Amino acid sequence: MRKTQFEGLVQKLLPRLPGYSVSGWLLHRSPADGVLLGFCCDPSGIDPDHFALVAFALPLFMPLPGGFHLNFGRRLRDGEGREIRWNRHGADLDTSLPPAIQRADADFFHHHLAQGDPATLLRSLGESTDPYLSEALAFCHARAGRPFPARQAIRALSRSRDPSIHWHNAMATRLATLDTLLDADPMELAPRMKQWVESNQSDLGLPLTSQPIPDMRSI
Amino acid sequence: MNAQDAKPLSAKPSHNPGVTSGEQRHNRFLTRVSSLNSGLCNTDISYLEGKVVLRATPGSIRLDVVAGHPAAPVRAYLLKTGQKEIASHRLKAIRRHLPGRASVPIVRLQP
Numbered sequence A: 001m002r003k004t005q006f007e008g009l010v011q012k013l014l015p016r017l018p019g020y021s022v023s024g025w026l027l028h029r030s031p032a033d034g035v036l037l038g039f040c041c042d043p044s045g046i047d048p049d050h051f052a053l054v055a056f057a058l059p060l061f062m063p064l065p066g067g068f069h070l071n072f073g074r075r076l077r078d079g080e081g082r083e084i085r086w087n088r089h090g091a092d093l094d095t096s097l098p099p100a101i102q103r104a105d106a107d108f109f110h111h112h113l114a115q116g117d118p119a120t121l122l123r124s125l126g127e128s129t130d131p132y133l134s135e136a137l138a139f140c141h142a143r144a145g146r147p148f149p150a151r152q153a154i155r156a157l158s159r160s161r162d163p164s165i166h167w168h169n170a171m172a173t174r175l176a177t178l179d180t181l182l183d184a185d186p187m188e189l190a191p192r193m194k195q196w197v198e199s200n201q202s203d204l205g206l207p208l209t210s211q212p213i214p215d216m217r218s219i
Numbered sequence B: 001m002n003a004q005d006a007k008p009l010s011a012k013p014s015h016n017p018g019v020t021s022g023e024q025r026h027n028r029f030l031t032r033v034s035s036l037n038s039g040l041c042n043t044d045i046s047y048l049e050g051k052v053v054l055r056a057t058p059g060s061i062r063l064d065v066v067a068g069h070p071a072a073p074v075r076a077y078l079l080k081t082g083q084k085e086i087a088s089h090r091l092k093a094i095r096r097h098l099p100g101r102a103s104v105p106i107v108r109l110q111p
Helices: A003-016 A093-115 A118-125 A131-143 A147-160 A166-184 A186-203 B021-034 B088-097
Strands: A020-023 A026-029 A035-043 A050-059 A073-075 B041-048 B051-053 B061-067 B075-079 B106-109
Touching: A003 A020, A003 A035, A003 A093, A035 A093, A035 A118, A050 A093, A050 A118, A050 A131, A093 A118, A118 A131, A131 A147, A131 A166, A131 A186, A147 A166, A166 A186, B021 B041, B021 B061, B021 B075, B041 B088, B061 B088
Parallel strands: B075 B106
Antiparallel strands: A020 A026, A026 A035, A035 A050, A050 A073, B041 B051, B041 B061, B061 B075
């Protein structure tokens, strides 16, 4: 399946998916509060007509070298735990795809949209042993004015770092930046996070929206 | 999942001359794993620097099946339809990009 084919397919379904828009492989909500939510098309390597969907969340208020990733995501499965794969020519696409998306939207995103804490959302979609989740949680805590758990996450990652792994070192550099901001210049955090949101949205080809980044509380 | 899942797969003549029997076996194997109702296995996952990325992302490696959450797999499976072992450069690349690196067993399945 090609990107344009997915876009064309989903475009037709958008009236039944209020709040969503399509951009490349992503069917997403408007980024709100610095978090991108949605579904990513996962084209099959088995059959060019088949695809799966991954419900994902991506925090935009932190550096995202390499851009989009699916670490905070789950493939849509049926009631019995089987991966759902759709055929883009399937006769049941119109009847099966929107309800599956609506169900997953309710299961994965509604709680977050009501409560608004990205840390809870990322934990629910990610895996606790994933260092990228710990990194994202450090940024979530820092953003929410919770410096103690932010520093705890930074220290834990620092202890588990393997210097022989290139991406561990890159992560350590990003976390050192966060640590410095928390220690020396907490008032700089909000504008810095706003910059990251804007640059990530631009890199992902998403329309820039002016969105409030919560004030840093007593850091 | 165990190696038994791969056993009944046999090569059949392809109707598409561009599709090799190895590809057919891969397709049938992955289709079968996808239909397992374990909720634990994920097929066709690509990785780059410890991250789960979109298929065909430049520089990424792809695994046929991973057990556990894709962001922190506990086991990875590669179907090899030929007689050769997994090439050492491929194993090295997988280890470089797979989260957990050496701690994640990479299992070669042979139909």
